[in-house]
Every structure is written in C-alpha cells, then in structure tokens.
Amino acid sequence: MREDAFENLIAWCPLLERLTLMNFEGFSHLKLKAPNLQFFDIGGDFEDVTFVDTKVLSIVSIGLYISVESDFSARQKGTSNLLKFFSCLHHIQRLEVQSYFLKYLALGNVPARLPVKYLELNYLSMRINFNDTKENKAACCLFRSSPNLTELEMLALPDDESNARLGSKFWEENNHIESVFQNLRVVRLADIAGIRPELDFMKFLLANAPVLEKLTIKPASVDGEFGLLKELLRYRRASVQAEVIYLDA
Template sequence: MKRRDPPKVPCKIEMDIDYISNLPEHITDKILSCLSLRDAVRTSILSKKWRYKWFSLPNLVFDNQSLLISSQDQQLIRNKLINIVDHVLLLHSGPIQKFKLSHRDLQGVYDIDRWILFLSRGSMKEFILEIWKGHRYKLPASLYFCQKLIHLEIFNCLLKPPSTFSGFKNLKSLDLQHITMDQDVFDKMISSCTLLERLTLMNFDGFSKLNIHAPYLLFFDIGGVFEDVYFNTTNNLAIVSIGLYATAGYDQNLPLGTPGNMIKFFAPLPRIQRLEVQSFFLKYLAAGKVPERLPTPCIELNYLSLRINFCDRAESLAALCILQSSPNLQELEILARPDEQAAEGIDARLSEEYLRNCPFNQLQLVKIVGISCARQELNFVNFLLTNSPVLEKMTIKPVSANGGCELLKELLRFRRASVLAEIIYLDP
C-alpha cells in the first residue's frame, strides 16, 4: 500500500504589528512636542504614517540645538539657516502657536522681515526673537499686528511700532532685553497691554523713566540704568526684582517737602510678596527722607534680598526701614558690597538703630554674603540674632578668609533670641 502523507494543516502566519504607526494621535503629538525640530523632522523615516506628521508641529523652535550647522563660513551658515526656515515654513500645515528664532550666528538676516509677515497672518501666540550679534534689528511693522500674542520675547532689537499701534490686547508676558525704544513708545506699550502679568526689562536704551501702568501685573524683573520708576495701578504686583546698574542718572537730592523714594516706591505695592533689591537700587530708595517705618507695612512680604553697602549710612537706614516694615518676613538674604568704602568724613555708625527693639516674629532663614567683619556689619548680624525668636538658620559667608577666626569668635558671643538658631560659617 502506498503511504499517504498526512493532510497539510494551513499554517497561521503572524503579522508583525506596527505599533509606531498605530499610536494614537495625541501620543504622537506629545512625542513630537518633546523633540527638537531637527529630531522631529527625522521621524519622517519611521513609517509612511509618520512621513508628514512634523508638518503640523504647532511649536517651531530654530536655535543652536535644533539647527546643528557645522561650518566656519558665516555666509554659508546664514544661507543654510535661511534655507532651513524657508523649507519648514513652506511645508508647514496647520496653525503655528509658537515661533522661536535664536541662533548664535544669527545676524544680517533680512529674511526675518518676511518670516514675521508670514507669521502675522496666522494665530501665533508666542514669539521669541534673539539676535545675538551685530546691530539691533528693527522689528518690522507686521509684528505689531500679531494681536493673538500671549508671550513676546525680544533680544537686541529696535522697537518702533507704527502710529496706529494700540498695544497687544492679549499679551500676558513681555520680555525685552538689550532693546532700544523711545520713552513715549515704552509708556504706550506698557499701558496698552492691559492683560500684562509678567514684565522683564534688561539693558535698554532710549528711555530712562519707568512708567508702569499694569493692573494685572504679578511679576516685574528689571535691570538697567534709569532715572526713576513709577508704579501706577499695580495693586496685584507680588514679585519684584529690580537693579540699578549705575548710581548716576537720577537725582539723589530731592526737593524739600517731597516724599522720599522709599515711600513713593512702596505705596503702589500693597501685595508685594518677594522683593530683590539688586546692584545700586537701595541707594535710589535711600534718596530723600527715609522714614523709620513705611506708612503702610508690607504685610505679605515673606522674602527679601538686599544688595547693600554697610559703609553708606543712608543705605543702612533704607534697609532698616524695609525690614521694620515687613512683620511677616520669613527669609532674608543680604549681599554686601565690600568693595565700596565710606567716603571720608561720613559717619556710617548705626549702633542705636541696630539695637532698637524690632522683633521679626516670622523670620526663619537668613543668608549674609560678602561681609568684611567691619563693626557696622557685625552690629547688623547682632541686630538680627537678638530680634528673631523663631530663627532656624543663619548662613554667613565673608568676602575673604582674612579675619575669619575673629568673626567666628564675635558670632559666638552674640545673644540669640531663638534657642534653635544655627549659625553656619562658609569659607569664601
């Protein structure tokens, strides 16, 4: 009998599942949003379904990380940069929510004008332009028509809006650094951005008076050379960091009968919670009459940082005024300017003021940096220790190691109102 082969059983073919191509859209969008533009474009080789996904990226960031252009020829770099941006904008589909252009070799690129014109026709909400080299770039008029903007960040640019410009009605965050603009342009821009919550100003030219009219402003960070600062309708302002880079530029001798800068500065800030007084701004606050306490205390102020010259009597009095007007202060940072010496004939002693009974019932953390063990500095440390019943830690870092042992001996002798207070000495 002829042997028969067993019947053939149809084999089951298992197909590999393409998990990458079948990811939910919200997952692919999340993945693309976490990648640099360069890597997002590379995902087009994953599969057919991924080939065009990056076309609809809502956030376009052109910076050193996403544009790795290796060349020593500056003209070649600019040409490649222009080609990349042109290519992405040409292929892009869908709304552009964020556009950032920041490259270390970005200079002399006049194509920025037409890119901004293209973006102004959409619904862009965030625009960041950083020109790291060359002269300040004049922003085109088309930028001022981007009325959907919520965040605007400009570096090394000239701002000269058209006469019809009436502000960015939806803008909540404005960051201007190394910019040039006229005084009236600055005043109008700030007051017309009625929803502004965050304002950063660093190194500016063309205006010297800071007129801040912003009813919803919460955060204000400024550093530069200016003559005066006026807050108007800023009752919600909670965080302020302000530095005056030079003592010249404002009148320290105010006319008789006018309130000093101290009262003028704090009166419109009833809800301030964090204050950083940097560079020489304490000298500005010390101009005019400095009261023992502010007429209205800073009830909500819980963090204070002061840059001070202890050899300047006026600055020391200004610092004391702020401290004695902050009953709920919890954290204090003092940054001394030891490089400045008291002028000959100026009495910098404030022993009586330091020893005045002024309890800091909420103060827990103190950090003092840059002191040189001068008597007025040690008096200030003693003043804090004897008036802080809940102090937990005081960190002291002198400007140099000279006299470190003597400073430690002095600190050990000081009476402490808090039995839990720990003094930490850091080597410079």
C-alpha cells in the first residue's frame, strides 16, 4: 500500500477512536488525520510522523526502532521536531516515548519550552540516552511544558563507549529550573548504569520535586550498586516525604 493510500484510509474513518500499528515499516512519512482518534500506539521504522486534526488524542505511545542517522539529522537543521509533533496534541494526557523516538524529537533547534503548556499531560514515559545533551534538552523542554505532570518513568538507553566517556553535563549545568516537577509524585528510573549524567539528573530531580512521594531506581547491573546508593543518600531532597526505593538489578 502506498503512503497516500494509507493516509486516505485513515482519513476516511472519521469515527476511528483507537489505532495500533506494530512493526510498522515501508513508509518514510506518516500523516494522521483523525478527528476522533483518542488512542494511538505505533512502533516501527519510519522517518517522520505528523498529526493533523487530532485535537482529542489523549494517549500516545510511539517507538522508533532504529536510531536516527546522521544524514537524516543534517536534513532537519533549524526545524524543531518537538514543535511539529505537539502542534495537534492539545489534550494529550499520557505519552510514551519509546526506543529512539526521543532522538527524533531532539532534531532541530530544541526550544526551552513549547509555545503552550500541556496542562492535561500527567504521565510521561521515555527512553533516554543521558549522555546525549540534545536528548536531555528535549526531555527538559517536555518537563517545563507539562506543569501538571504527576508520574514520570525514564529508562536509560545504553550508549557506545566513546560517547559514554564524554558524557553530558546538561543536568549539572542546569541544576535548578523554576517551576519544574511542582506536581510530580511518582518517578521510576530503570536500566541505570550509575554514570555521572544519570546521577546529575537524580540530583536535579530530588532538588526540584517538592511533593515527590516515591522514587524507584532499578540499576542495569549489580556493578557499582553500593556506590550509586551511597551517592543518592547525599543529595538534598525538596520533599521531606520522598521515599527512595532501590531495587536489585
């Protein structure tokens, strides 16, 4: 099926409320026009996704199975994928950014925050490479644009050894950002290796979440678990009731 035929098929179903596309491939660009779509779940290999007339879409789970290539990144200079992606998601409540999709969102000039606040977004899950400054910046943009976020899940994406040695100092250099995590209550961090950018984010999180109730951390392996736990105990907590739960690898 051609891309335009698939897009027309969706457009010709104006009452469509739920759409799941698993192992989606063969199309480089996906454009969705679905005025009644409320739930959208996609995972696959594609270059671009655009929402058109999806103003009631509230639950989105999206995964890009292959990493964004450098030549594709070069074609995206100056254009913010974050701005384009959220332009028709006015009532988003739950968002899952899986696999390499955060790298896609980080292409172009990442803004400090989105033009409007997404007041209904209360749950956010993302797979992130903490060593990638642009991915951290994109994540921070989402945090600043979601003031009513109550639940956050972040899964660390392993990096190659060369980038891992360099690391990112984004969270260390931005250790306090006003009005971030003001309503955040539950956080889960998984596949944590204990590298410095991950620890910097945890320090940032604990210092800027005044009503945090529970932080659950699951390391990627047993190596260095004691050192990671010892480091966590030193961090200042904005919430006096914050409970840190450390799971076995």
